[in-house]
Amino acid sequence: MRHANTIAAVAVAIGLAGVVVGCVTTPSDAETSAKAAAVLKASFKPRGQAGLDRLDQDETQKLCSEYAGKPLPKDVAAGIEKANLATIRWPADGKLMGDWKAGEKIAQEGRGMQYSDDPKLPAGANCYACHQLSPRELSFGTIGPSLYQFGKTRGYTDETRKYVYGKVFNAEGYSACTNMPRFGYKGILTEQQIRDVVALLMDPDSPVNK
Amino acid sequence: MSARRSPLPCALLVAVLAAPAAFGQGSTVDEIAKYRAALQDGNPAELWEARGESLWKTPRGPKNVSLEKCDLGRGPGVVKGAYAELPRYFADGGRVMDLETRLVYCMVTLQGYTEADAKKNPFGAGNERKSDMEALVAYVTSESRGVTMNVALNTPQEQEAYRLGEKIFYFRGGTHDFACATCHSGDDKRIRLQDLPNLAGADGARKAYTTWPAYRVSQGELRSFQWRLNDCFRQQRFPELVFTSDASIALTMFLAHNANGAPFDAPAIKR
Numbered sequence: 001m002r003h004a005n006t007i008a009a010v011a012v013a014i015g016l017a018g019v020v021v022g023c024v025t026t027p028s029d030a031e032t033s034a035k036a037a038a039v040l041k042a043s044f045k046p047r048g049q050a051g052l053d054r055l056d057q058d059e060t061q062k063l064c065s066e067y068a069g070k071p072l073p074k075d076v077a078a079g080i081e082k083a084n085l086a087t088i089r090w091p092a093d094g095k096l097m098g099d100w101k102a103g104e105k106i107a108q109e110g111r112g113m114q115y116s117d118d119p120k121l122p123a124g125a126n127c128y129a130c131h132q133l134s135p136r137e138l139s140f141g142t143i144g145p146s147l148y149q150f151g152k153t154r155g156y157t158d159e160t161r162k163y164v165y166g167k168v169f170n171a172e173g174y175s176a177c178t179n180m181p182r183f184g185y186k187g188i189l190t191e192q193q194i195r196d197v198v199a200l201l202m203d204p205d206s207p208v209n210k
Numbered sequence: 211m212s213a214r215r216s217p218l219p220c221a222l223l224v225a226v227l228a229a230p231a232a233f234g235q236g237s238t239v240d241e242i243a244k245y246r247a248a249l250q251d252g253n254p255a256e257l258w259e260a261r262g263e264s265l266w267k268t269p270r271g272p273k274n275v276s277l278e279k280c281d282l283g284r285g286p287g288v289v290k291g292a293y294a295e296l297p298r299y300f301a302d303g304g305r306v307m308d309l310e311t312r313l314v315y316c317m318v319t320l321q322g323y324t325e326a327d328a329k330k331n332p333f334g335a336g337n338e339r340k341s342d343m344e345a346l347v348a349y350v351t352s353e354s355r356g357v358t359m360n361v362a363l364n365t366p367q368e369q370e371a372y373r374l375g376e377k378i379f380y381f382r383g384g385t386h387d388f389a390c391a392t393c394h395s396g397d398d399k400r401i402r403l404q405d406l407p408n409l410a411g412a413d414g415a416r417k418a419y420t421t422w423p424a425y426r427v428s429q430g431e432l433r434s435f436q437w438r439l440n441d442c443f444r445q446q447r448f449p450e451l452v453f454t455s456d457a458s459i460a461l462t463m464f465l466a467h468n469a470n471g472a473p474f475d476a477p478a479i480k481r
Contacts, residue, residue, distance in 0.1 A: 035374060036378050039374055042456065043451065046450075047449055054449055055383050061382040064382050068395075069395070116444060128402065129402055140402065141400045143399050
């Protein structure tokens with residue numbers, strides 16, 4: 001609850017910053033954005049687990065849409081990162097690493113959150129869609145950087161483990177307007193699933209680090 | 211001397227450096243390219259084109275007339291080259307329309323179908339259910355093969371559709387914060403092994419837009435551009451895109467106009 005209030009307050013601040021920044025662009029651009037949002041709302045229908053509320057943008061989505069293809073002002077970026085960093089729920093027991101084998105399955109799984117998916121099944125993270133991880137998997141995408149030997153090259157430290165957990169939970173806290181989904185904040189992955197993904201990257205026995 | 215000696219060690223060095231990042235990639239991508247080339251030999255899309263031509267010319271609907279008087283923008287009955295200029299603003303309907311929207315309009319006004327009937331089966335389901343709409347799309351688009359894309363922004367309505375389409379392209383939402391741009395605004399990117407066209411620039415839009423509709427081998431279906439957008443939004447974790455909705459037309463306008471100057475080359479065949 002406290003997290004929700006924090007992000008709301010920071011989001012309002014970002015929103016105000018956005019209005020100030022908006023003054024330098026043409027009013028018609030803001031009007032076009034507002035109209036596009038309304039047109040979208042009228043152009044979709046709820047299906048399965050995907051309701052129309054998915055078209056309601058939060059402040060991060062709104063700002064990242066607005067600045068897409070343009071340079072993101074530093075203060076806007078800092079505001080987005082601060083607000084999102086504040087949403088990260090760290091495991092109460094302090095345990096950040098799970099089982100890399102479970103993490104590999106989560107990294108391979110593309111199902112989850114589409115209207116065609118069974119909402120009763122756990123969602124995957126589909127890491128391989130965008131990243132190289134284990135060298136055994138040749139079918140990997142290139143939207144994100146290669147994460148091969150992630151832990152090995154960065155060192156198996158508490159600091160790096162914490163970074164990975166936080167980044168998977170809410171990547172916008174570290175890199176404003178990144179393409180990476182906010183897996184924890186948006187409820188795509190559970191705490192245990194995130195731990196397992198951390199292990200895939202940070203366990204010395206994981207194939208990622210071989 | 212050293213110039214003669216250098217190629218082999220250099221090639222080895224490249225291979226070693228590339229190994230962690232691209233082990234086996236070359237051969238996999240090569241095999242996919244061969245598979246795609248083999249597919250070009252015969253395109254089952256022709257079956258949809260022929261069925262669509264027959265549907266276009268056959269008297270149908272409550273008024274029992276054909277679509278041969280349908281004005282796709284180049285005058286009543288002119289099919290040749292019409293798709294390469296769509297979407298466009300139609301004064302009679304008071305709206306910017308893409309091909310599917312215009313076909314619905316003609317089925318309602320000329321043939322007497324209700325709008326609901328005209329829209330009820332937009333996408334086929336393999337052998338279980340054929341879509342007349344996708345067949346009509348196959349026929350009309352085939353009549354623009356080789357025609358240079360020339361989508362105009364002459365009217366305020368067309369200009370607004372383009373601007374809205376651009377905003378929709380960059381609109382991030384849903385559980386995963388995805389926009390069209392998330393996957394389609396970088397050069398030489400892939401999801402898994404699937405190449406992603408950069409649709410934010412003219413080069414990528416030209417290459418991609420001109421190869422839809424396409425016969426999808428994996429689905430045994432001819433897929434229209436409306437279907438392509440519909441399935442992209444599903445993977446974007448959005449709700450379902452409504453067939454011929456304003457957002458679908460605006461986004462099509464954005465992409466089609468960006469493809470201007472390229473020869474239209476569809477129905478194509480894809481994996």
